[in-house]
Amino acid sequence: MNLSNGRIWPYAIGASIIFIFGACVATIIITNKMPVEKSDTYMMGYHEADDKANEIIEAQIAFNKKYKIECIANNLKQQNGIIKYRVSDINSNPVNNAKINIVVTRPNNHEHDQELxxxxxxxxxxxxxxxxxxxxxxxxxxxxxxxDDVQRFYNIKTDTRGMEVVEY
Structure with missing residues (x-):
């Protein structure tokens, strides 16, 4: 059979379509087996965070106009980890009446969450x-x-194996 007279293109196009369809099916099968959990960057589901995005941003701006927060000791170890935050007003006076809720969690996995x-x-x-x-x-x-009447979220990504800390 001589395919040089132009009959190879239909076979190539057909093979390409079958390959692309197979790749799509394989992608769907593999992604359905992977554990996917909802994001909770703001200690709420991503749908709720999307609905309240403007409120969250406005609350953070209002908080930052009155107060400052910083993580001063992120001694995150597997055993005996310690976390310290400093909360002060805009003039660097200490604030002792803040309420801080902490969740230590693995990224995208809530199996080992710890609330402090x-x-x-x-x-x-x-x-x-x-x-x-x-x-x-x-x-x-x-x-x-x-x-008082203002709040913000203060999130840190860290690793027990190293000292890299990323605030967001």
């Missing part, structure tokens, strides 16, 4: 008791900070 409560408060520094993590690796520290 009742920090020790001294001169604007909020110290959370030591805790133990389920394993080494990447962790997110998500905080919701409320002072």
């Amino acid at each position: 409560y009742n920090p020790k408060i001294e001169n604007g520094i909020y110290t959370f008791d030591s805790f133990t993590l389920a394993g080494e690796g990447r962790w997110d520290i998500m905080a919701k900070v409320s002072v």
Whole structure:
């Protein structure tokens, strides 16, 4: 059979269509087997975060006009991890009446979430008791900070194996 007279193109196009269809089916099968969990960057589902995006941004702006927050000790280890935050007003005076809710979680996996409560408060520094993590690796520290009538979310990505910290 001589395919040089132009009859090879229909075979090539047909093979390409079958290959592309097979790749699409394989992609769907593989992605359905992967564990996917909802994002909760703002300690809420992504649908709720999308609905409240403007409110979250406005609340953060209002908080930042009155207060400052910083993580001063992110001693995140698998055993005996310690987290400290400093909350101060815009003039760097300590604030001792903030309410801080913390969730330490793995990115995209909520199986080992830990909520931290009742920090020790001294001169604007909020110290959370030591805790133990389920394993080494990447962790997110998500905080919701409320002072009086303003609030903001303060999230940190960190790793127990190194000192890299990314605030967002």
